[in-house]
Amino acid sequence: MDNLKLQKLVEDISITFFGKPFKHYALFNPRLRTTGGRYLLKSHNIELNYKYFEEHGMTELIAIIKHELCHYHLHIEGRGYQHKDYDFKALLKQVGGSRFCTPLKNVKTKRVTVLHLYECTNCKTLYKRKRKVDTTRYVCGKCGGKLNKAK
Structure with missing residues (x-):
């Protein structure tokens, strides 16, 4: 899957589950390591981690996209878009998105020792x-x- 197919997928999910268009960009960010995706407040773009698609498949990617679209649509509407907000939790439950993504198996964690x-x-x-x-x-x-x- 490339960024063009991802853009189309995000636009389709936005119309299907939220009934609203996604008017910004969705793309894979190779620098993301431990998170499935992120919504950028200033540009309104969504960045996703390709490793989750490789390791867990399309269902996990769709759940992450729904999660990020909840941030997107609530922020655009001026409602509570943060994880702690009631609006976010209610919308996420309504569309069937995941609150947390499944951890990757081969993520290397850096352990800092006293230097x-x-x-x-x-x-x-x-x-x-x-x-x-x-x-x-x-x-x-x-x-x-x-x-x-x-x-």
């Missing part, structure tokens, strides 16, 4: 950080002493 260790010169408190800390700017939270990179 930087700092020690206070006064009280010897250790601070574990994922990012570097500017030791000239920051001091110990307990005693106010100078921080040094621990060996």
Whole structure:
């Protein structure tokens, strides 16, 4: 499936289930990793993850499209389009969209380990950080002493 077929599919689903036209663009975004799709508030476009179509098939893709179209139509109408809003939940239930998409099997999650260790010169408190800390700017939270990179 390419972007032209996807556009046609989204327009058909919008007319069939919502009774309203979809006047913007729907396309596959290869950079999406963990989400099935997203609705862009500024441009009103919908981006979908092609991996969900490959792994779970057309039914999962249609459920994701319905979910994103709920965001789209409610936002255009000025009603509650967020996941927490009653309007969104009611419309999603009415059209039969999925609230959450099925997780992908082969998604690699990045696990960040502690890379930087700092020690206070006064009280010897250790601070574990994922990012570097500017030791000239920051001091110990307990005693106010100078921080040094621990060996």
